[in-house]
Amino acid sequence: MSTIEATERQVAVTYGAPHKVIHPVWVRVTHWINALAMLIMIGSGWQIYNASPLFGFTFSRHITLGGWLGGALLWHFAAMWILMLNGLVYLILGFASGRFRRKLIPIWPSDVLRDLFAALRGRLAHEDLSTYNAVQKLLYVGILVAGVTIVLSGLSIWKPVQLQWLTDFFGGYDTARYVHFAAMAVIVAFLVVHVSLAVLVPKSLRAMVVGR
């Protein structure tokens, strides 16, 4: 257990909080910084995409950020620092504190199927927010992988000469653009589900704000 969490629990005990801490303060802080950075990256990324679309569509100007390519690039290459540094802090603390190990593994396919059907029938238990069901575990591991992928593929597009080993890893410059787009699509799809469920189970939103 991390010292941060130990302190949180201490605080909870001292002030007689009714529930145990679900999300320690570092999770909540990095979560909301990430949310802000992701919105900026997605909005500006859509504007950048519009300058040279990979597919037969563009994103409406009403949902993009930056106004034009140059503006969007300024946003994108500013928010990338927030996304990367915050993400790095989150990953380091997640591994070091044992939170990832405790909360995210193991994931058994049979459990995923069982919980998925239960969720679709609206019979999934969510009384105890501190324990993730198998579908949640899978989604949270998936979003971590997507997050790492979008940062690395983004770096490989940004620096295809200086970081050409990384660009080669993603199959070359042109392919890396598709990887970057696919990772964005995964993150946006996750966001839709994630936000919908937070709205359906408001106490989960509360937990991410006040911690319990």
Added chain:
Amino acid sequence: MPRQRKPVPGVDAKLLIKDAGKLLPEPSRRLFLRGAASLGALAVLSGCDIIDSDTSENALRVISSFNDRVQALLFNPHTLAPEYPESKITRPFPFNAYYSEDEAPEVDGEQYQLEIGGLVENKKPWTLPDLYKLPEVSQVTRHICVEGWSAIGSWQGVRLSDFLKMVGADLSAKYVWFQCAEGYSNTIDMPTALHSQTQLTLKFDHKVLPRAYGYPIKIRIPTKLGFKNPKYVTAMWVQNNDAGGYWENQGYNWFSGS
């Protein structure tokens, strides 16, 4: 804006005025904060007064110059841009500019002179026949546009570092500034100018550079984005002050290294 342009033989003044108009093709271009949905979400989350776009724009430009410094550090003078076999050349190689192909400058090669200035010992202008006599280097590299697309091309010309040494340029100067026939301009950092693949390009695919690709001179820099590869170059200045560039001054990142 590029600085005071010098009259260039064979350049249509009307075209220059058209260019100026195209600097701002849509009123929203400079409104970096445009974009209601993302912005609304942002406003809620950050609680900041983001209506003040000047403040945001200034902050973004400060971060952009921080990114210039990061990229200068990341730039390894010995790292070469990947080269490709001739079979990979993109055909037809795309024409790209902020004007259409038939508006591209038409430079008269017989009258043409490359002006050399700034911190250089020998400021004698160069004619095309003299340039064509210099030792030739060749590269097949990927041109990467700031817009995201890329294309592989084949360029031949003089290694820029050799040329700079030949004219006695002060290689400890910070920048090289290029002026182009249509008023376009670029300033690049000296380490990039001295990179072994940075080329004073006279040919595309072993044939005299066609008008579409920058006749008579393009500066090919495979370690930078396409807009940092000026075409129709008429003057080259070695200097210690950053003279900016056409797109850089409008908000594209200055270093724009690949």
